[in-house]
Amino acid sequence: MRIRVLSKLLFVITVSFLLVGCATTGPKFTELAPSISNLAPNMGRIYIYRTSVLGAAIQPQVNLNGEVIGKAVPKGFFFVDKKPGNYVITTSTEVTRKLSLTLDKGQIRYVRLNVSLGFFVGHVYPELVEPQVAEKEIQDCRYIGEKSN
Numbered sequence: 001m002r003i004r005v006l007s008k009l010l011f012v013i014t015v016s017f018l019l020v021g022c023a024t025t026g027p028k029f030t031e032l033a034p035s036i037s038n039l040a041p042n043m044g045r046i047y048i049y050r051t052s053v054l055g056a057a058i059q060p061q062v063n064l065n066g067e068v069i070g071k072a073v074p075k076g077f078f079f080v081d082k083k084p085g086n087y088v089i090t091t092s093t094e095v096t097r098k099l100s101l102t103l104d105k106g107q108i109r110y111v112r113l114n115v116s117l118g119f120f121v122g123h124v125y126p127e128l129v130e131p132q133v134a135e136k137e138i139q140d141c142r143y144i145g146e147k148s149n
Contacts, residue, residue, distance in 0.1 A: 026143035029077060036079075044084055044103035048126070049077035049138045050113040055122035058115065062126075063090045070145060072113045072124045077138055078145030089126045094118050097125035110134030 026032075029049075039045050048062055053074040062070045065087055070078045072091055084105045090098040091113065101109055110129045115122050129137070 026076070029138045029141050029143070032143050039081060039106065039108070042083065042105055043081045044105060044107040044109070045079055045081050046087070046089075046101075046103065046109045046111060047077060047079045047134065047138060048089070048111045048113065049134070049141045050074055050124075051137050051141065052115055055115040055124070058093060058122045058124060060091045060093055060124050062113070064088070066090075073144045075141050076144035077141040078143065091124045091126060093121050093123050095123060097123055099126035099128060101128055110138070112137065 046064070048070060050072050056074045059071050059073055061068045062072055064080060064082070069080050082103055084103055084107075086100065086102050088098055088100050089111055090096055095118070099111060101111075103109060108131065110131060110133075111126045112129045112134065113124050114127055115124055117123075
């Protein structure tokens, strides 16, 4: 009987984390895309998104060359416009995961944040995704970035 109560409690806590941890307030990518400003001619754009709700409570900061640019929110996306150059995107839980990429003038890059199992907590790791794949995956993600972006 006691195990049954504990398992129900664990289920309720898990569902609560899933519901609270998801990006539920911002507009979907499909709704926001028409109003996103055009890319300046001397800049590139990096979209960062997370499609999975797996490990919803795990939402580490996302850093670009050491600067915090957002959080790894399930079903959320944001973007940054940067000058051409080399960039390193990192996330940290019990370990730091990183992705190095080069951004060219006028280029749009897509980085998906994936979740894998860790020893104590899950790991969120960045992965560069081809535009044809990313443009489909990001459609239902909700905007979690700054309003001025």
